Amino acid sequence: MNLHFTEEQQMVLETVRGFAEKEVKPVASKMDAASEFPHALVKGLGEMGLMGAFIPAEYGGSGMDLLTYILAMEEISKAWASLGVVMTVNNSLACDPINRFGTKAQKEKYLVPLAQGRLLGCYALTEPGAGSDAGGIATQARKDGGHYVLNGTKLFITNGKNADVAIVYAVTDPARGKKGISAFIVEKAFSGFVVGKIEDKMGLRGSDTAELIFQECRVPAENLLGVENEGFKIALATLDGGRIGIAAQALGIAQGCLEESLAYAKERKQFNRPIGDFQAIQNMLADMKTEIDAARLLTHRAAWSRHQGRLVTAIAAEAKLYASEMANRVAYKAVQVFGGYGFIKDFPVERFYRDARITTLYEGTSEVQRMVIARHLL
Ligand code: CAA
Secondary structure, three states: OOOOOOHHHHHHHHHHHHHHHHHHHHHHHHHHHOOOOOHHHHHHHHHOOOOOOOOOHHHOOOOOOHHHHHHHHHHHHHHOHHHHHHHHHHHHHHHHHHHHHOOHHHHHHHHHHHHOOOOOEEEEOOEOOEOOOHHHOOOEEEEEOOEEEEEEEEEEEEOOOOOOEEEEEEEOOHHHHHHHEEEEEEEOOOOOEEEEEEOOOOOOOOOOEEEEEEEEEEEEHHHEEOOOOEHHHHHHHHHHHHHHHHHHHHHHHHHHHHHHHHHHHHHOEEOOEEHHHOHHHHHHHHHHHHHHHHHHHHHHHHHHHHHOOOOOHHHHHHHHHHHHHHHHHHHHHHHHHHHHHHHOOOOHHHHHHHHHHHOOOOOOOHHHHHHHHHHHHO
């Protein structure tokens, strides 16, 4: 697909591609197998300005447009989806809400180091009893003088173990249901903030997924993000952007599958010829390419529109729905092209296949994306 990128977009794309090829790809499978969090690579992303890619320069970011960021996300995820998710959570789920809803003081204190990659952020919404029904959270935040006191448990929090700062959603007015939820910027160092169970996952083994427990955790009132009781809207508006990031991650995984499959189809010989000579393999490669291009167009449309300041709730959901389902279909085909070797950990398609699976689940399942799209239609 030949979209015309600006000179700056092309330059960022080439720089990130170089970093991904040289620094990320060679270590990805080994670190993944060891479930090793990529501290040094995250530092590298920070040095390239990719941990606060679209945050204004005055708050420590690179001031890129959202499409440029999405191009970078795809390249990083193509090399290693675990690193991609660390990057998108920090950019879209931690930096972005502070940039959109934070005070100047909050931006100076938290956004600058997060965007520079000196601190790592996470987004703590999901709970054991509130996954798709995110408005049903039970974590409480009770006002006590100049503080809010948080009690509750968050589950499946990406970056939860390694993050320094969490955007935490909690109920400030239990009588008002989801209209009584507020958002808080919570430092890991605050007393009563404990990291619980670390999940052992099928994929994304280089990224940590943690339970976060709040036990009488005292958060200064000035760390309330946005307006009290309007936190659920902050959570959903934030996810509009996050879902575009996950669509880009899915694109990266799928593009990685296609490139590996193409190389293998040219090199692997059966019946005295490269398997790419067989129409059965050609059909799979052609379908992979077509679906990837379709997903890329949806994803770029959503990124471009959000950058223009438009409401992208439905088109971000479309991009995420299609790209994530597509990545799973493409990863399935990639393993098929590789035959038995696709099932073996020596080849990256085995990792792509496992990593693709989460993309239809987090930041809203495919079923939730369809709900969002249908509500906008009706
Ligand atoms: N932006 C701003 N406001 C929005 C909004 C948006 N995108 N979408 C809805 N709202 C507003 C609504 O207008 C409504 O406002 P009013 O009360 O004033 O009318 C309010 O928010 C509540 O909206 P709904 O009544 O539509 O909410 P709902 O309870 O029916 O839930 C939902 C809607 C789409 C199902 C939502 O709960 C949802 O997205 N669920 C999935 C949760 C999710 O994605 N979790 C991801 C966790 S993070 C993660 O996964 C990160 C990671 O690991 C990488």
